Amino acid sequence: MTAPPRVRARHGGPTIWFTVPALAFFTVFAIVPLAVVVVLSLMRWDGLGTPAWTGLTNWTGVLSDPVTGNAIWLTVKVMVVSWLVQTPVSLLLGTFTAGRQRYRAVLAVLYFLPLLMSAAAIAIAFKAVLDPNFGLSKAIPLLGQDWLGSPDLVLYVVIFAIAWQFVPFHTLLYQAGVRQIPAALYESAAIDGAGRVNQFLHITLPQLRYTIVTSSTLMLVGSLTYFDLVFVLTGGGPGDSSRILALHMYITGFASNDMGRASAIAVILAAAGLVLSLGLTRLSGFSRMRSQQEGA
């Protein structure tokens, strides 16, 4: 397995073979499927029989289907509104919990709890909490609504549940970011008479720019993958009013047995993920950020 010492010394590093097991797993179950899904999008397949070539039929079908357009629109909406809700909340909570008092440490532990629950558990919990007959709606008249039954409200309920699940994670990122800001910056600002708000705007916010980029990237790319929560919470309904792209793909493929069309939708999903993260990486210099961490 190991090369003779002379050879190793000349190359100055360990053998590339050490990457093979990981690469094999990753290639077989991530890269190859990514290629196969493109091929499958050109085939007709019910999930059981043998796939048969059908050209661009799936694509014309998917692209002319108003449900797909709606799913894309809903996905964009979830992505944008989630970002608008989660970023300020976790930024402020992260800054707040970066302080050292004991009660803040207790708060941070409690904030963390939703991260431990599976999306299925969270969805079931929210379903019960929002039940118009037995949940909060009955206990607190102000909240008296059929939250999940209303096509106008359901998407915002989904976004709220997503925030409930993921704000703790992003709070954690911001908390760590704030703790790395040199204290001297705040000390000199305080001497200059800058108040808390000014310190936040002129020190905390600019110093956190890389954290904001990291968190936003994870949030935006992640919002393509909110499947489990929506599947269990609403199943896409009522009607199609919460049928986001990932769910649209699942229903098309595994409920309607049209794997070809589902594959076409999957290609759209994968392309969106790649374009989004490559674009964000370019724009923000993710590599710069990484090298900064190496130096730390």
Place this chain on the structure above:
Amino acid sequence: MAVEATRHRSVHPTVVTAGRRRSGQRPNIVGAVGGFVWLAIIIVPLYYIVITSLRSQQGFYATNALAPPTDPTLANYQLVLQNEFLRYLANSVVVAGGTVVIAVAVSLMAAYAIVRGTGRAVRLVFAVFLLGLAIPLQATIVPIYYMITRIHMYDTLAALILPGVAFAIPLTVLILVNFLRDVPAELFESMRLDGAGNWRMLWSLALPLARPAVITVAVYDALNAWNGFLFPLILTQSPDNRVLPLALWSFQGQFTVNIPTVLAAVVLSTLPILALYIVGRRYLVTGLTAGFGR
């Protein structure tokens, strides 16, 4: 937690000084109010789940949803446990354990090679793994379903572990590489002069030094595998191979009118991971944030 966090992260020199910052300032009232509002948002659903899971069916229909149960009962928990809950728990343990052991082992090998290697091939491999962070799991599920059925692994626990490992690898490698890069090259060089091969250096130098990072990624990968829903939904079928999140979903179908029992299952499914969190908290929290950097 804060103190532990500082201790663990002392590799980053700036962290240590940050603690004194806020002393001598006016209390942050806006922050505190906002912090407690969010706390309420987190706590109210959790409180509702727990008290409802302790209600009897009749009590559930009769009382105010937020009032504590007048006649708390563990009958719902009993019912859940009688419905094969322990089997689903065991399945989840197997899947999470298998995924973590394989993912961390192959990722550590890869991370070692990436950190120690200099060639173009190594950089290319690393770039491929980073690309993996951008692939939505859902986009690959149809081909994975196709492959798993063709190799006759449909409806087995192994069918959940293999793709689970693949999707755990990118982030695991990234975090381990970031950590191992901080190990001075001289340590490796002096071991090499002593005649150590790559396996020895990996096993007796890289692994012990990277222990905090290894524990971090192990906990994080376990959390993901434990809570995974889509792969089990699509790649398994029989109750024998059901894992916890899927069991919750089927409990929901089975006990549609018995919300207290479904919520008892939710609580039960969260308890093991809560126990793990209490044990490994400081690694999870500090490691997660260190993995992404500033």
